[in-house]
Amino acid sequence: MKYFDKFHPDNFYHIYNHAVGKENLFRKxxxxxxxxxxxxxxxxxxxxxxxxxxxPNHFHLLIQIRNDKVIRLLAKNDNDEFDFHKFIMQQLSNFLNSYAKAFNKQCNRRGALFLDFTRRKEINDESYFCKLINYIHHNPVHHGFCKLPSEWNYSSYNSIININKSSKLERNAVFDWFGGIEEFVEFHQNEKSILDL
Structure with a gap:
């Protein structure tokens, strides 16, 4: 299926999900x-x-699943029949459920917060990486929340370009794809952010 690719070690994925109905995922x-x-x-x-x-009502991520050895160590499972995809899906589920429970408690609400199925698309075209990162960072611009990616506080854009501040993001790999920090900034300034998801 186009939006529900299986997770495999070392592979890259665009992951995104949306709040149910007209709900927001983030209120403050x-x-x-x-x-x-x-x-x-x-x-x-x-x-x-x-x-x-x-x-406010959805999120986008570009990730690379860690290698088989790392995942098996985390899962404490070296069995030949280890279901790699199932373990990653369980982690993703635990993540979203953990957030939803806390959000529901804080906002005095009940029921599902996220859509049932988190969409995930495997990315294996290198030329698509730069376009996807640009698309992700331009999302708040596209939806009218700001005029520039740098004006949105809840994306990786500013963390990537602020090289004097430590980050858990794969900043150097991102710069390698774009050709450097200047090229990264220029690409975001000049390229359209439209993608066929």
Missing amino acids: HDNFIFFLSRYDKYISPIAKTFSYCLM
Whole structure:
């Protein structure tokens, strides 16, 4: 299926999900920060992060799943029948459920917060990486929340270009794809952010 590719070691994925109905995933600054802390707990151990954007009612991530050895160590499972995809899906589920439970408690709401199925698309075309990162960073511009990617506080754009501040993002790999920090900034200034998802 186009939007539900299986997870495999070392592969890259565009992952995105949306709030149910007209609900928002984030109502205030603290929600965004808490979401990232949950992400760090559940997803950072299983994946490298190249870019992200958190919008009021949806999010986008570009990640690379870690290698088989790392995942098996985390899962404490060296069995030949280990289901790699199932373990990654469980981590993703734990991440979103952890956030949703806290959000529901804080906002005195009940029920599902995210759509049932988190979409995931395997990325294996190198030329697509730059376009996808640009698309992710331009999401708040596209939706009218700001005029420039640098004006949105809840994406990886500023963390990537702020080279004097440490980051868990794969900053150097991103710069390699674009050809350097200047090229990264220029690409974001000049390229359209339209993608066929």
